[in-house]
Amino acid sequence: MYITSLKTYMQRVDERPRLLVKIETSEGISGWGECYNHGPDLALPPLLDYLFHQIEGEDPRRVEYLILKLNQQCRFPPGALGLAAISAIDHALWDIAGKAAGLPVYMLLGGNVRDRVKVYCGVYTAPDPEYARDQTLQLHEDYGYTAFKISPYRRDLHKGRWGELVRETGDYFGRIREITPSEFEFAFDAHAKIFEPYQAIQLAAAIASHDPLFYEEPIRPEHIPAWSELKSKINVPLATGESLYSRFEFLALLNARGADIIQPDICVVGGMTEMRRIATLAEAHYVTVAPHNPMGPLATAVNIHFCAAQPNFKILEFKPHVHAPWAVDPYMPVDGHMELRPDRPGWGIEIDEACLQKDDYVHWERKITRKPDGSTAYP
Incomplete structure (x- = not known):
C-alpha cells in the first residue's frame, strides 16, 4: 500500500x-484529518500540497516514520501553521492504519484503558446565573452533561476597577x-486576557471557595516562570496548554x-503521535490531560481515541454542533460521556465527501480588544 493523493476541503x-x-x-x-485554523486559513491548503510531496508513494501505515520525516525535513521547528498541517496528515495516516488493520485507532495505541470518555460542554460566555442554570440543566437533560465551562468575566475587564470585577466574579x-x-x-476559561499575574492570582482567589473544576489560561503562555509563580500562589486547579505546540514547550x-x-x-501539536508524547511527559509529572477541542466532529473523533487509550486523561471539551453536514x-x-465504537475501524466516523464539494467556507477573524485609552489588549 502506498500514498497516492492528498485532498483538502475548506x-x-x-x-x-x-x-x-x-x-x-x-x-x-483513505483516511481523514482536521487542521486547526489559526487565522490565515487559506495558507494551509498550499502548505499541505507541499508536505504531500514528502510522503507521496510512502506506506501510510508507517505513521511514526512519516511524521518524523515531515518534522525533520524542516530546517527550523515548524510553528503554528506547519504543525497544524502535520496534525491533519497524522490523523489521516492513523485513520488509514486502523482501517487497514480492521481496528479502531485506539486499539493500535495499546487498547482502551477506559470504556467511555467523559466530556464537558463549553458555554464560553458568562450568562446571567438563572440563564446559566436553565442552559446547563437543558444540556444535562439532552446529553447527560454534568461539567461545563464558562467565562469569569461578566463585563469588559478593561473598563472599571479591577477589584470590582474580581468581586463580581466571586459573587457570580x-x-x-x-x-x-x-x-x-x-x-x-480566562482566555489569556490578563497580562499581570497578580491579577490572575486575585481572580483565582475569588472563585476558589466555590470549587471550580479548573481555572484555564488566565495569562499568556510564553513566559514559563510566571506560570510557576502563579500555580504556587493559587488554590484552584490550574490548566493551560492550548497555545503550546511541542513536547519541548x-x-x-x-x-x-x-x-x-x-x-x-x-489539531495543533502535530497530531496523535506528538499528543501521546506530551501526555506521557505529563503523566510522569502527576499532571492530567484535558484536551482542547473547540473543533469539528472529525477532531472530536480523533480526540476520543486519544482519550480512550491515555491513562492520565481527565476530561474532554465538546460542544454539540449545529452545522456540520459533512459529518x-x-x-x-x-x-455525559462519549461511547467508544469498537466495531468501526479507524476513527469510526463517516465523512460525506459529496457534501464537501459545496463551498461552505466562512471567513472568521479574532476581534482585537481595545482599552479605554485606545491601546490594544489580548482578546
Whole structure:
C-alpha cells in the first residue's frame, strides 16, 4: 500500500472555518484529518500540497516514520501553521492504519484503558446565573452533561476597577453554585486576557471557595516562570496548554510545575503521535490531560481515541454542533460521556465527501480588544 493523493476541503463548523484533509492510497483505503485554523486559513491548503510531496508513494501505515520525516525535513521547528498541517496528515495516516488493520485507532495505541470518555460542554460566555442554570440543566437533560465551562468575566475587564470585577466574579460563581445541582462542575476559561499575574492570582482567589473544576489560561503562555509563580500562589486547579505546540514547550511548563492540567490540542501539536508524547511527559509529572477541542466532529473523533487509550486523561471539551453536514454520524454524548465504537475501524466516523464539494467556507477573524485609552489588549 502506498500514498497516492492528498485532498483538502475548506469548510465550516457552525460559524468557524475548518479544514479537512483526505489522504488516498493505492489500495482504495483513505483516511481523514482536521487542521486547526489559526487565522490565515487559506495558507494551509498550499502548505499541505507541499508536505504531500514528502510522503507521496510512502506506506501510510508507517505513521511514526512519516511524521518524523515531515518534522525533520524542516530546517527550523515548524510553528503554528506547519504543525497544524502535520496534525491533519497524522490523523489521516492513523485513520488509514486502523482501517487497514480492521481496528479502531485506539486499539493500535495499546487498547482502551477506559470504556467511555467523559466530556464537558463549553458555554464560553458568562450568562446571567438563572440563564446559566436553565442552559446547563437543558444540556444535562439532552446529553447527560454534568461539567461545563464558562467565562469569569461578566463585563469588559478593561473598563472599571479591577477589584470590582474580581468581586463580581466571586459573587457570580457563588450564585451559580446556589441555584444549580451540587454535582455540576464548572470550569472558568480566562482566555489569556490578563497580562499581570497578580491579577490572575486575585481572580483565582475569588472563585476558589466555590470549587471550580479548573481555572484555564488566565495569562499568556510564553513566559514559563510566571506560570510557576502563579500555580504556587493559587488554590484552584490550574490548566493551560492550548497555545503550546511541542513536547519541548510542555516539558518546560511541567518542569517548572506550572500547571495541574495540560490542554494540548491534537489539531495543533502535530497530531496523535506528538499528543501521546506530551501526555506521557505529563503523566510522569502527576499532571492530567484535558484536551482542547473547540473543533469539528472529525477532531472530536480523533480526540476520543486519544482519550480512550491515555491513562492520565481527565476530561474532554465538546460542544454539540449545529452545522456540520459533512459529518454523517458524529460522536455525541450519552450520559455525559462519549461511547467508544469498537466495531468501526479507524476513527469510526463517516465523512460525506459529496457534501464537501459545496463551498461552505466562512471567513472568521479574532476581534482585537481595545482599552479605554485606545491601546490594544489580548482578546
